[in-house]
Amino acid sequence: MKNRQTTIIDLAKALKISKSTVSRALTNHPNIKTETKKAVLELAGEMDYQRNMLSVSLVNKKTNTIGIIVPEFVNSYFSKVIIGAQEAAAVAGYNVIICQSNENYNQEISNVNIMLSNQVDGVLVSLTKETRNFDHLKRFAKKGIPIVFFNRVCDEMIVPKVIVDDFEGAYKITEHLIETGKKRIAHLAGPDNLIISRKRKEGYLTALKKHNIAIDQELIIPYDLLLEKVNIFVNHLINLPNPPDAIFAINDPTAIKVIEFLKSKKIRIPEDIAIAGFSNDNYSALIEPPLTTMSQPVHEIGKVAAELLIDQMNREVKDWKAVTRMLKTEIIIRGSSVKE
Amino acid sequence: MKNRQTTIIDLAKALKISKSTVSRALTNHPNIKTETKKAVLELAGEMDYQRNMLSVSLVNKKTNTIGIIVPEFVNSYFSKVIIGAQEAAAVAGYNVIICQSNENYNQEISNVNIMLSNQVDGVLVSLTKETRNFDHLKRFAKKGIPIVFFNRVCDEMIVPKVIVDDFEGAYKITEHLIETGKKRIAHLAGPDNLIISRKRKEGYLTALKKHNIAIDQELIIPYDLLLEKVNIFVNHLINLPNPPDAIFAINDPTAIKVIEFLKSKKIRIPEDIAIAGFSNDNYSALIEPPLTTMSQPVHEIGKVAAELLIDQMNREVKDWKAVTRMLKTEIIIRGSSVKE
C-alpha cells in the first residue's frame, strides 16, 4: 500500500555501521566522531530520512503533543485562543492536536478518547454548553495527564484555569447601559451549567441592584446559545407590554444576531434599544451600528493556558498546582449603546 | 513523571491469560470464547484501559490520521473547510491534525515535517501566498503519502484538487458591476503565484473586454493579502485623477476593509463606489452595506477534498488518480453593489 519510508536501519546498512551509531548521530549525542556524524547527516538528507515520532514517543512514553478541546472554532474567539496556545506550545517544542466537541457532550467524551489513545502529554479544555458531568475529564488526571481549563471552566475539578473576570465585565457593561439612561435592561443569559453564564448574570444583577433598578425576571431570558433561536427571544422581548430599552447578550455572536433582527424590525439602535455583547469578536466593530462589548485578551488566554499546562507537565503529579489566572477585560463602547 | 497507563499486559496479568487473547478480545476477533471476551471487556472498563494508538500505528504502519495544512483559520473560510473535511474523515474512521502555516513558506515547510514525522496517512493542503517552490510537498508523494490540494492549489503537481471556478466567479461578479452601470472597475488582485489570484484577475479582465470597457492598468492593484495595507491602496485609488466607481476585491476580508475605509471617508457605497468580494465569509452579510460576493460551498470543499484523499489512500500508488473537482459558486448580490 505504502512505500516504506527511510529508517535508521536503511541508513545504517548503507553506511555499514550500527543502528545505534546512526541513532546517536541523529540525536546530537556527544560520544560520536564528527566525521561519521557528518556522513550520517548527509545521507539522511539525501535519502530524506524523517524521524518516526511514533516510535520515539513509544520509547519515551512522551509524545510532545498537547491536545486542545474546544466547543467550536467557526467564531473567531476559539480560533484565536488556539493560535495563542499553539504559539506558546511551539516555543516549548510541543505540537498541538485540536478537537472540536461541536457543543456536544458525547462528542466531548469521544474527543477525550481520541486524546487519550493518541497519548497527549497534556490537554487544554473549554467545555461544551451541555457538560454537567466531568468523569470523562477526570480520566486525564487519573492517568497522570495534566489538564488546564480556559474560558468554560469547571468548579468541580481542582486544576489550573484561565479565565477573565466575567462578573466584573458584565457588571461594568450593565452599568454602562444604566449610565446611558437605560432603565429596562434585558439579558440573554447562557446555560446555567456554564460558570461564565452564571457569573455574567450575577454581574448584570448586581449592577442593577447597585443602581436601584428593580429586577424583572421577565427580562432575563434563559438561552441555550443556539443562534437560530435569538430572533424568537428578541421578538418576545419587544412585544412585552413593557419592553426593554437595552439588551445585554451573553456573547457577541448573539448580540450581532440581536442587532440584525432589530434592524429588520426597524427598531432604532441605540435610541429605542441599546445592545451590548461580550468578547469583542472579529466583526463586532464592523456591523452597523458597531457593537459595544467587553474585549477579552484571546491570544493571551491561549498562551497563558498553554504555559500553565507545560508547567504542570514538567512537574511530578504530586507537585501539580491549581492556580487560576484571571486576565483583564476592557470595555469597548461603540455605537450600539451610545449614539456616535 | 507520568503514571503508567493500563496496558494489555496489565489486563492479561490480572486475568491470568495471554496478552494475545486480551488483544483479540479487545479487537472483536472471531475466535474467542464469549465469556473470556466479556471478562476482558469488563476489566478493561474497570481499569480504564485505553488502546495506545502509537503502538497500533507503529505495527500497522498506518496512523488513521490525515493532516491538514492551511494558511490561517481566523477567517471563517478555512475553519469551515476544516469542519467539512473533519466530518468526512470521521465517517471513514480518520482523525485529523491541523497545522496553520500562517501564510509563511518556511512555516509550511516545518508543517510538512510535522506531518511526516507524525506519519499521517495523507494530507490536505492549501498553499501559503508565498509558496513558489513545491519540493517540500513533493516529499509526500515520494514517500507514498497522497496529497490533495484545495482552494490554493498548485499546477506543478499532478494530484487531486478541489477548487471552484474562480475565473467564472470573477467574470460574473465583474459583469454584475458593469450591468449596474459601473465603468471604472478597480481590482485588488492577489499575489500572482496563487492560481486563484490569476484566475480571478483573468475573469475580471475578460468581463471588461467582453463589455468593451478599456482596461486601465492603474486600476489593477497588486496586493499581497495584508489587510493592514488595504487602506493605503484604496486611498490611492480614490485620489486618482479619474477614480474608480467600483472595486472588486480578491476576497471578502479585503472587501470588508475597503468598505470600512470608504465609510470613514464618507464615500457612499454603492452610489459613489460599489464593492464586491469573493467567498461569502461569515460576516459579509452583516456589515453595512452588506457585501456582494460569490459564495463558495466551503463545507463541501472540505468534504470532497477529504473524500478524494481517502480514495487515494485506499489505492496503490500506481493507481492514484489526479482528478480535479470544480465546485459551484453562486453570486450573492447585496447592498454594496446595488442600492436596496
Place this chain on the structure above:
DNA sequence: CTGTTAGCGCGTTCAG
C-alpha cells in the same frame, strides 16, 4: 479457542 514468538522503529542500557 488460546498461547508463543517475532517485529514495527527507535532510544538506551551495557559491554567493549
Place this chain on the structure above:
DNA sequence: CTGAACGCGCTAACAG
C-alpha cells in the same frame, strides 16, 4: 567512540 541486546505496547503469524 561504537556495537549488541533489550524493550516501549501492540498485532500478526504460527503453533497447538
